[in-house]
Amino acid sequence: MTGPRFTDLIARLPETVPFVGPEGMERDRGARFSARLGANESVFGPSPFAIAAMQDEAADVWKYADATQHDLKGALSERLGCAPENLVMGGAGIDGLLGNLVRLLVAPGDAVVTSEGAYPTFNYHVVGFGGELHKVPYRDDREDAEALFAKAAEVDAKIVYLANPDNPMGSWHEGQGLERALAALPEGCILALDEAYIEFAPEGTALPVAFDDPRVIRFRTFSKAYGMAGARVGYAIGAPGLIRAFDRVRNHFEMNRPAQVGALAALDDDTWLEEVLRLVEEAKARIGEIAIENGLVPLPSATNFVAIDCGRDGDFARKVLSALLDEGIFVRMPGVAPLDRCIRISAGTPADLDALATALPRALMRAQEAG
Amino acid sequence: MTGPRFTDLIARLPETVPFVGPEGMERDRGARFSARLGANESVFGPSPFAIAAMQDEAADVWKYADATQHDLKGALSERLGCAPENLVMGGAGIDGLLGNLVRLLVAPGDAVVTSEGAYPTFNYHVVGFGGELHKVPYRDDREDAEALFAKAAEVDAKIVYLANPDNPMGSWHEGQGLERALAALPEGCILALDEAYIEFAPEGTALPVAFDDPRVIRFRTFSKAYGMAGARVGYAIGAPGLIRAFDRVRNHFEMNRPAQVGALAALDDDTWLEEVLRLVEEAKARIGEIAIENGLVPLPSATNFVAIDCGRDGDFARKVLSALLDEGIFVRMPGVAPLDRCIRISAGTPADLDALATALPRALMRAQEAG
Structure with missing residues (x-):
């Protein structure tokens, strides 16, 4: 053997x-x-209401969670001003969703662009599916959107990753500046915009383009401002054609049932x-x-x-x-x-x-x- | 676009x-x-102690769970009589672990064998990674181990899937009979033995071969007898070389924190x-x-x-x-x-x-x- x-x-x-x-x-x-x-x-x-909701649901943990996250997606789409068809949720947080995005788009040898020093777990997934990572330096402790998109054009990238606000530096881009830079994103390349920290950012940081814009997929989470890292509830927002494709590869029943109920309660507690x-x-x-x-x-x-x-x-x-x-x-x-x-x-x-x-x-x- | x-x-x-x-x-x-x-x-x-443990942990859901599942693996390995190095846990149940196994072993075009009518989610993963599915009929409402292993030899399969006891028929194989059949498993093929229902089975149903045996990887779960389907805690038991490889592809922080604590309490409540x-x-x-x-x-x-x-x-x-x-x-x-x-x-x-x-x-x- x-x-x-x-x-x-x-x-x-x-x-x-x-x-x-x-x-x-x-x-x-x-x-x-x-x-x-x-x-x-x-x-x-987390919100005391989220804690209470998870505690109330604990005895019902014998049931699988709703694999379509109908109620949570409904509440989220109402809050965001998008359709449920713009949303895919993941029971392994943004990490799992990034992995699935890479799997959908990146075949061995395909190019992907990120910043030198940005989120290691994204790189882990790119390498894990055989993608070719190209890295651009930060400029003045910020991710350099122009340089990232130029590199993407140069190497014919499938995905460019950018976090706004950024981790690990805490820096950020004003949304309108990012929108202007986006004009240089090459055809056939998708911006994976990690907005895990968006709730903490100043007004105007979120990218002001439509959720249906096929150039961008955004990633958000209940792990940070909502205080539920151990619940593992993340979501992505994007054009329906890309969002629907996650159904071809995701683990449909991966989300924890009390977590799903807790996230719904957390979302309601401004x-x-x-x-x-x-x-x-x-x-x-x-x-x-x-x-x-x-x-x-x-x-x-x-x-x-x-x-x-x-x-x-x-x-x-x-x-x-x-x-x-x-x-x-x-x-x-x-x-x-x-x-x-x-x-x-x-x-x-x-x-x-x-x-x-x-x-x-x-x-x-x-x-x-x-x- | x-x-x-x-x-x-x-x-x-x-x-x-x-x-x-x-x-x-x-x-x-x-x-x-x-x-x-x-x-x-x-x-x-689930066990009332598991419910209480999850409720007690709800307020701590702001913390990511231990990505190595140290305590739960320790308790499981003690109970099973194996080493923690024989165990990999997954926060998307057996489904997620099956997906990762397929990803580790199956490149596009590689052969995989299962029974006609067996677990669809396994097939979903095989197709999802480009594997070539070969199916063998049930015999007398049981999965036909001899025919599965013969087909695996014929098509040079990387994996053969068998559930014991079986879903959807509820039938089972005596462990010693399965062990004898295993002699015909071809070199380079791994038996993915789905034991999701093993706790309900008669004594002697579990396969009596060492957990270190490199021919087999077993899948078990807290979703069935332990009543925690909505918690999403599954595990696989196998030889350390294969088990360690899951660390190259898994989402390390995918497990829900209260679920992990709940599973530990459930395991303790015979x-x-x-x-x-x-x-x-x-x-x-x-x-x-x-x-x-x-x-x-x-x-x-x-x-x-x-x-x-x-x-x-x-x-x-x-x-x-x-x-x-x-x-x-x-x-x-x-x-x-x-x-x-x-x-x-x-x-x-x-x-x-x-x-x-x-x-x-x-x-x-x-x-x-x-x-």
Whole structure:
């Protein structure tokens, strides 16, 4: 027996995992983190109505969820001003939907464009389906829409990925500027616009083109502002021809039933959403103050996290990060230069940020000693 | 704009969906079903401890779940007598894991073998990755292991699918017989052994070969005996080399957090599992009595459902099914001859089966009048 006969594509894939979760890191270090600020989760939690809805549905978990997400799609389409036919939902969040989009469009050797340092899980899917990744550098800590679309034209890309607002830098584009840039998107290329953080962004950040526009597919989620990362409810909005195609490949019954009911309740609770947005703004301001007190520079952010420029190179920032982890503060950082001069801190509770305020000067001292 | 540039494979795929869920059927008929007996869900629900665990975890749904499922895999491996390295878990149930297995092994044109009338979702994945499906008929309402393995040798299959116990017929193979048949599985072919219903089966049904045996990968789930279909927690057990490969393609953060905690609690509650098995046996006996009272023949079942032979052809059984749906009883039936002489009824509560007992004679009368 020579082992499984993997496809050629699979046999060539690396065994790398896009992200290691905090639970695994806690087991490795033999202690819990005192602040969980590394995955841009919403520490403020979901709407109390969403919690109650999930609890009420728990006893009915013996039933598969509605595979068409009829009620949730209805509520979402009403809120967004689109048709249910513009929506596809996924039970593995935006991650799963990005994977399915890549599978629909990218055959081995097909070109895909993204930014150097942008979302690793998108790249994981592109590589996983044999796509050819082409990367464009950030410009001034923002994804460079013009350069991305020009690269897409140059390499005949099937997909160009852009997050607005951006992760990991927290930067953003004004929607009208992005719309103008879109004129240069080549025929036959689709913009995968990741709007996971759109609820946190200033008015005018969302792209002002019709949901039916065949050039764009947008990705949104209940994981961030709605505080339901562990529920795994994401959705994509796009032209019906592309949206319908997801039905050819998706796992139709993948969504958790209480999660589906919880998302519906969360969507209905604008009071909670506004409260979360307020708490996130306070937390970001506090993170900025802590950074400045320590001689570091917080970057402007349209998300629920702040990238802090540690003022030196990636090696130094990695030492700061490592020391923060040792101090019990779970944070992450961008993977490539020049973004990797920063560490990325999610909005936390006042207690979380007290812990950060205590840990950061010690971490900086250790990083400077080690450097 | 000519529409999305789908891959050639995707452009050729049909738009068929393996299953329409009962919620969609209820909307189409404009009324709720009075008994939900079509999807082999466990009407008896999950363990009360699993419900409580999910409810307790609801407020923590802002956190992503542990992507390695450390605690749940630890408990499962202890129970099964395998290593955690023998386990991969999936947040889209067995469906999602089957899709990933196909993706790992099946390139366009590669051969795959299954039975004519077996699980449609497996076929959906094979077609979805461009595999060539070869089908073998059931023999005496059982999947024909010898014929499946002989066909696999003939067509150089990468995977052969077999469910034990079987869905949709409820039949089963004794484990030792299956082990003997396995000697004829050709080199380089993996048996995808779907054991979704194994907890309901008689002692000795599970395949008595080591979990490390590289010829077999088994699929199990919390959807059936554990009553958690809406939680979407499935797992596969196999040799570490194959299991590890799932990490190259799976959505690492796909599992719902309360579901993961709930499954752990469910696994620990053998008292509830035994109670469910007892209730299922009672329900199957009652379904058998109802069938016999109506002049029909219940087939023996090692699952949580009973296939009832309606005594004529597929057209007649489809009329019975359609009339039952009209009467408010959600049931399903096998898709191809000769299995489609049967309708398939999941174990229900006494109230569900009272409704079935009332509806079945009326449905038969209508089917006979229509015939």
